[in-house]
Amino acid sequence: MKTSLFIAIVLLSGFSAGVIHGLLNLFMVEPFLDTAIGIENKNMFATGEAADTPDFWVEYYSYRAWQKGGQILAGAILGTSVGSLFGVVLAYSRNVLPGNNFVKKTLALALIMWITVYVIPFVKYPANPPTVGDPETIVLRQTLYLAFIAISGFAAVGFYQLYKRIDKKLLAFIGYGAFMTAMFFVMPGNPDPITAPEDLISGFRISSVITVSVFWLAAGLILGVLWQKFNPDKIKQTTPQ
Amino acid sequence: MSYSKEITVSKSGVPKIALVALAAVFVFGLFVVGYDQGHLFSVVFGEQAFADLYIHELTHDMRHAAGFPCH
Numbered sequence: 646m647k648t649s650l651f652i653a654i655v656l657l658s659g660f661s662a663g664v665i666h667g668l669l670n671l672f673m674v675e676p677f678l679d680t681a682i683g684i685e686n687k688n689m690f691a692t693g694e695a696a697d698t699p700d701f702w703v704e705y706y707s708y709r710a711w712q713k714g715g716q717i718l719a720g721a722i723l724g725t726s727v728g729s730l731f732g733v734v735l736a737y738s739r740n741v742l743p744g745n746n747f748v749k750k751t752l753a754l755a756l757i758m759w760i761t762v763y764v765i766p767f768v769k770y771p772a773n774p775p776t777v778g779d780p781e782t783i784v785l786r787q788t789l790y791l792a793f794i795a796i797s798g799f800a801a802v803g804f805y806q807l808y809k810r811i812d813k814k815l816l817a818f819i820g821y822g823a824f825m826t827a828m829f830f831v832m833p834g835n836p837d838p839i840t841a842p843e844d845l846i847s848g849f850r851i852s853s854v855i856t857v858s859v860f861w862l863a864a865g866l867i868l869g870v871l872w873q874k875f876n877p878d879k880i881k882q883t884t885p886q
Numbered sequence: 887m888s889y890s891k892e893i894t895v896s897k898s899g900v901p902k903i904a905l906v907a908l909a910a911v912f913v914f915g916l917f918v919v920g921y922d923q924g925h926l927f928s929v930v931f932g933e934q935a936f937a938d939l940y941i942h943e944l945t946h947d948m949r950h951a952a953g954f955p956c957h
């Protein structure tokens with residue numbers, strides 16, 4: 646394998662998919678974040694923690710502009726990061742993934758990873774807009790979320806080992822499903838009560854799921870196309886005659 | 887005499903150096919966007935960064951949007 650070519654296309658595809666994710670968030674998720682932070686502002690005015698003055702709004706808008714601009718940068722960083730994991734898993738699984746070309750293989754893997762490290766953890770710990778989280782519980786919530794992603798991801802790897810060794814392939818899927826269902830009930834839930842309006846929460850969650858899903862689709866597609874085009878597995882061989 | 891031709895060798899697995907590099911990028915990026923509360927800049931700017939939470943503010947909206955726990 647051409648190592649530097651492999652690393653380059655993995656980083657490039659993750660980065661590109663991440664930038665797409667960030668741009669999409671500006672249109673799809675930011676309106677909900679603005680609404681949620683608007684509620685926080687109202688609460689701060691009500692409790693006297695902040696005063697509803699022109700100065701407040703000047704500072705608020707420059708602060709929000711900074712945060713919104715960060716979507717693109719943070720998208721690039723997160724995309725490159727998750728894309729790197731995707732690339733490593735692809736490298737290990739590229740010969741067993743279904744499909745006769747790399748675009749099909751990367752899309753298949755993107756689908757598997759989207760389900761195991763995103764959808765399933767989301768069902769247990771769904772995304773929340775600002776105002777929901779209690780700062781006191783942040784470390785607990787971060788630990789639980791990361792733990793659930795790790796449990797689901799490693800369980801998928803584990804049940805794949807089983808899948809390879811048994812004839813009744815369906816049992817591996819049932820096993821993974823049963824294990825994750827058990828973990829779903831074993832793991833403690835998010836301790837924070839949700840006080841924000843229902844339509845804000847659901848609108849935010851739907852938009853968030855859409856943009857993260859677009860990220861996974863883009864990551865799979867771009868890496869598949871780049872792999873297909875540049876094939877890091879292709880090496881020059883000099884054969885003596 | 888010898889001649890060169892391109893062949894495709896797809897042994898499963900990753901060169902170690904690629905594995906280490908990509909694992910580092912993964913952990914670093916996940917930490918910065920999903921978990922950092924201002925620890926990173928503190929190395930450069932000292933304790934002040936904890937108060938300012940530069941990175942936290944810059945990655946804040948993506949943290950919510952991507953489903954990570956936040957405020």
Ligand SMILES: [Zn+2]
Pocket residue numbers: 775946950956957
């Ligand atoms: Zn937040």
